[in-house]
Amino acid sequence: MATPTTTATLDLAARFPGAVSADARPGYKGWIVEKDKLIEVATAIRDEFGYDHLTAVTGVDYLPEGKMEVVYHAFKTTGGPVLTFKVQVPRVDPVEVPSVTSIWPGAEFQEREAWDLLGVKFTNHPDLRRILLWEGFEGHPLRKDWKEAFYEEDAKPFKSRWPEGKHVMAEEKNPFKDNINFPKDFDPEQWVPEGEAALYGALARYQVQEGSLKTDHIVINMGPQHPSTHGVFRAAVTVDGETVVSLKPVMGYLHRNHDKIGERNTFLQNMPFTDRLDYFNSMSNNFGYAVAVEKLMNIQVAERAEYIRVIMAELSRIQNHLVFIGMLGNDLGMMYTPALYAFEERELILDIFEAVSGSRMMCNYYRFGGVVRDLPEGVLEKIKGLVFERLPVKADELDRMLTENEVFVARMKGVKVIDAENAIRYSITGPVLRAAGVPYDIRRADPYSIYDRFDFDIPTRPNGDLMDNYLLRLDEIRQSLRILQQAVKQIPEGPVMTGKPQYQVRVPAGESYGRVESPKGELAFYVVSNGKPNPFRYHVRPPSFVNITALEKMCVGTKIADFIAILGVIDIVLGELDR
Amino acid sequence: MDGKGILKGLGVTAKRFWNTYWEDITWFFSGKKRYFNEDGVKARASKDTKGIFTVQYPEEKLIIPEEFRYVPFLVYDEADGKKEIRCTSCGICAKVCPPQCIWIVRTNDPVTGRPVPQPAEFYIDADICMNCGFCAEYCPFDAIKMDHDFEIASYNRNVFNLDKLMKPASYYESIRPLNATRENEARKAKEAAKAAKAEAA
């Protein structure tokens, strides 16, 4: 990555007169870039202004204005606030926008997602295929004029529920009616599925090298039902012997239409849905969404609630990393023992979540302006017991059990995941980025909540191999314990909610990008409100999904068994990857 | 590669293996019951737990925290042998429900045709319900609450109607004593304030 030669003040409109204008809509920030100048401006943003990390790319379908907008969020890995820039194009097919993958390769999958769900065609994209849905799917579902089979109304609450709520199952009411998208005179028996030709076409072709032995490449499909892919993830891999030659991740097997449902929900109703993104860390997901909406609502969070939030988010990080270590053991063939030990500690942490929120996994604990309820009696003592006595000992125990184990070290050391430069280019965030040596953690780089009050380090590791990724997780567990130890000591008394709890929150029009450091990386929510009770656009920027963009880059040249381990250390969660 | 690290790791597992027996022995000699006993379950869920961690469901069950939530139910008060449902069919739960799994039919007075504060029908589709607890959280009448009973697996799909959903207030008080007391007090205070206001006027 080119280091910024000048630290120019950020006035894109002055730098590119005519091509860039400030976004003047009320509640909006950032710059609107002319479509034809996008590449030029984006190059300058990266090289001149130093925004080396393109974090999120997404689209918004402004149907009433007849525009399709593509939104980019860029950051500096040295820290600082967001730079938002947008491209607006008329909403007439084909909607075309130049791809920025040549500048930030990390945009590849996010652009594919925008193509899949919104139908924005990115010109010069290296591999523009559908990503979450399948080839042959009719239409682009996130467009505002697209309706699904069980469509009822544009916004919740639905009128059929009350006061005349005769129970019907959606599938009986609306099995194959007008909402289904079969073309006129469609004959299913004549239908030839487009299948996987495009996928296999995207894999590298076999070429006999001059003078070498004629061997053959084999295409292996791993998943979606495979014991080591952490869920319904699939990868199509071409191998030469055991070496990975080419690899394409295939996802969408758990695509639950989070964005589309989110646009129909009210702001509050989205909260429990965020639980189901990264289902290991519902507390972090709640946090991210709460931060995004609170930014838009411009409300202050109650002091005690801030501490509770941090405590819960850090506990969540600890249990996530513990399970990560256990599951990594499973992936490497170190069957079950570390995983079982990790799950014991996780159960104890989940007991706390269950006591405060009512559910082990789907906590739904945060509200705009605070949290649902105060810590029940005895819970703080339990947390203290865990963070002061039990968890430090158990982290050391895991350390003692695994870190020096010769077999483990021999397997892990030197298997490169990714280096710092590529990690930044590919928009990787979270532990994988820090294990490559980049000290980028949103809790420090762009502090949210009250993380600026705590004394903790951002651990990094120099090599970016599997071993470093494992060690970094251990470091992070210890740092989280440090934060927790300070937080449980400092937590003040007081209310846990600003204002009265209400189910209809008033959110002013505008956009907001709220991000938190979830245990897997940067989790961000891009919310656009038009002043109505439901968000106009609700987009999740999941860390797993963006981190997986570089999977091919990481795996090519390694052995197929290393692919499993690399996938393991990226620590994907399918609920968040596919949404 | 001299195997020291492996031995160190094996030491950890050996210690834990030893602990499983040692804990049972110490519990046995201290005269306490470790299994099939509430104290034992509590000890196994505490920060000092060592040894066998398993809670042998269904013979013994974990202590369910008060806030635990599963599928919702409707609370009714028992007065003179009659069931007085607290629900007034105001519809807030149906409006706030994120997956929209609550269906309510409001009762209309057969004579005047005006709505009566009581549900005629009430359905919760447990196959859609996401156990988020919003309905209980925002119900102004403390009428819908989250249940603790999780043993409701069945051979059919689960759509709960009014009959199935109704549970007595005494049951609610037994599963959530703290919440119930707090709510009862708040309700009483409210009624007292109302009475005082009526008196003053």
Place this chain on the structure above:
Amino acid sequence: MDNEQLNSPGYDIPDELKNVVSITTLDRIYNWGRRSSVWPLMFGLACCAIEMIAAQASRYDMARFGMEVMRPTPRQADMMLVSGTVTKKMVPLIVRLYNQMPEPKYVVAMGACASGGGPFKEGYNVVAGIDKFLPVDVYIPGCPPTPQALIAGMIKLQEKIDKESLSKVRWYDKKKEDSVYIPVPVLGPDLMDPRRFAEIKAIAAAKEG
């Protein structure tokens, strides 16, 4: 299992089989053997899969029910625990996995999503319950069911197995097919169930424009 238990079947015996004690006893042993070694397919879909793993882990330990052996291949599995949201993109694969499982096989729909679509039912890529395609034996509500609730569901499944009789089960009946093949759905413009092709055709023909 003592003798008394073995000889008192505790369920209705068809008239023609009454007093044929050895057969009822065989049923008991047969069912006891099967109920105590239900091997699940190692196959997680979504959030519920994590609770499934938790139920396999130290605190709940499904090994106590003989269910700890998760087989990654359908050929060796007895029970498919559909643990999570069934999406349209995934359902052809689930049906194929089910077809590959040998009889006797059971399907347990774990959680709201697998039972009836759950909170994501309204979505365009979500199947409203796996029972649209596979015969489900036990439904476990909850989102997600806690590990204890899952085990309660497993006990329910064991009860169901207990009630089966050697003389009636499909897979030993010469007149019936060994297993029921479920046509694999096709991914078209939307998910298409081969059993409903005629319906789709009629709708498409009636469509305007």
